[in-house]
Amino acid sequence: MLFAVVANRVAMALLTLAGVAVVVFILLRVVPGDPISMMISPGATEADIAALKAHYGLDAPLLTQFWIWIAGVVTGDFGTSITLHRYVTEVLASRLPATLELAILALLVAVLLGGMIAIAGTLMRRTAGETVIDGLNSILLAVPDFIWALALVLLFAVAIPVLPLTGRIDPELAEDFATKFYLAESILTGRFAVAANIVSHMIMPTLALALPLAAVIVRLLKQSLKEAMVQDYVLLARIKGFRELRLVLQEALRNAVGPTLALTGVQFTFLIGGTVIVERIFSYPGIGNLAIDAVINRDFPLIQGLVLLFGLIFILINIGVDFAVATLNPRLRHS
């Protein structure tokens, strides 16, 4: 049974990725602008342009180009980036860890912050405190991640310059890493000064990404908790003399968390999408920042690789969320 479910999800994922591959390949060729026109010199002749097209494999018929690319993808070869002169697979592998560390940290912050505010709001329901929390949360919801990023820049990099603004680590510390997971590696190898430096670089982009998601979590979880708090099992626990905090954490939270978890999963994909702008503002060297340059330069192989990677990440997140929700919800688990 479980095997069939997993096999079905994997098949669907592969089908989705194949669709993404076709769409991105066609779109890139339809949208105006190609890498050759971006770089060709004004003095070039038709023959020079043809030679450049041949050099980058853009002279073949579209179907042939697609076949060559997709045959490579199947074997793990995504081609060579036109602008970076490096294998796309290698580039993606070197940039993905930075985005993953940032996104996971932002998710953790969003869940913790959103969870705590939601619980506090539930505890303070029908008081002035709840009104304040709802008001602040509305502001958090209304402001998009890139505005948070700019506000944080002005606050912590200009007005009170206490945080580093750009990069992933101070350039003088960036050495001797065996992997590209700088934060995880520095913690695991006990280099806490380096880890602190990396975290200091991540605070602003993490907050910019986390605050809007935290607001979504607050709104949904608080509503779910409020509904749970009037259920019979909570009333029974209250009659037994449980304190309010225990009622929320022990009785209501477990039943209220399901819808929030499902929505957080969906929102996490938006958070990953948000890295494109946020990484740019903070010059954070992840796949988001890479994507902007790839699009500006019309680096076809790199854009195609990035879109497939984003697609794969979204699919994996959705699968992960589905399994997590099923695990937490006995009715879904048994069905």
Next chain:
Amino acid sequence: MFNVTRRQAFAASGGLLSTLILPQRFASAAVGNTLNIAYNVNLPSFDPDIGPSSVNPTIQAIYRSIFDQYVGQKPNLSFEPGLLTGWGWSDDKSKVWMDVRENVVWHDGSPFTPEDVVWSIQREGKPDGGNPVAFIWAGLDNFKIDGKRIIADVKQYDPVIFKWMAFLTGYVLPKAYYEKVGPQGFEKKPIGTGPYMVDAYEGNAYLRLKANPKYWGGKPPFETVVFKFVGDATSRVAEIESGSSDVTLEVPYEEFDRLKGKAGLKGVVTPISDIGMIFITNIEPMLDKNVRLAMCHAVDKQTIIKRLLRGYGVAIDTLLAPEYAGFDPSIKVPYDPALAAKLLAASGFSKEKPVKFTIQTTRGFKPKDYEMIQAIVGMWRNVGIDADIETYEIAKHFELRMSHKLAPAAFYNWGNAIGDPTTSTGFAMFSKSPHSAWHSDDLDAKIGPLWGEKDEKKRIQGWTDVDRYIAEQGYVLPLLQYAQPILYKSDLKVTPNVSGALQPTLVAKA
């Protein structure tokens, strides 16, 4: 087991926070042996001769730090010896000679040789090698090395080839090392003969360079140079304002004016070899000379520069900026709205019955590009021209221009760091160039012979005459020469570069 009190937990949190943030408080200290530059573009590739980044003018400052060019270029665009100490033509221009600098070593300690020069030119000239200006280098062939002198046959005469040796893709790479490590290996560990050596690199984040102690031009002023790739202008402003970077460039003029007088900071603005212009395509209604000339006379460039660019910029009437060879200040296309209205009236147009067309522009690609076009459209409306604005991405502009499908008018910026008229008027106006918009036989007849003109004086005068003819015919609408704002810490001295390349070697301690 141990117990942590609330007070202890609070103290520990404070300690961690201090560890995270306190080191940054020293970021605004005086410049030491490390120069931090908040740079406006990312460095995609270390190969200065291949691919899109090789022809990106903004990246040249980084390439010039690591590699040397055949011919050097001073900040005022004049030329000086680089890895070639001398160069020239045979009397009949059928051969070139180049003398190679001696006692130069690559960053790995191996000697630089004339073979490196020959191999580099041949590599750059391969038609299928990925060099976007391969046709320039392919004009030389049959190289012979005699001691430190190289002699080559001229396959196709190009009067500006030695100027190109100080321009895009004119870099010398290490033959033996490159052949040993291959293109991918070179990207991972590039070496050159330049003043700085690559020490660490993280794409989209930073490039850390170390001074080359054996540099033939003397030891560079800073031990370490860090290029921080900060693509966002707001972030660059924050970098310099917070003291995290020592120098930055290309910030909004409003921010430049705000910060240049701030304690601890200085600013300089220099006109650079980058101009703003409006291409005119030879389609209706631009086939009417009166319409073209009216477009040109109706634009008050000085007001645009004053109001939109805070006075930073130089109005131009030809595609040549004052620093270029062949620039003639007597060629004028004055602001004269009355004349513009009269010209339009002669063709049957007026404010009530305006001539209509579309003008294309980028938005945010260059400072105030869209706002400038809005202002120009407003000025045109006052004389009887009704233009619709269409915005597009720069990539679309390139593709449309290459296929000769631009709208009747299209805004663009044109760089020309070697200051020769062929690389501005020539390539922008000759119909055989894939980047020209106006195609007409009369203009081609005037430009054509200049490509092969062997008398330098006649060649430059020829381009000046072409510029005068273009102005009289209204074949293009030159607008302004851009000015580059640079902000830096007050204990530094920055020598502005007219080419726009902010090279670390042009920054020193005051």
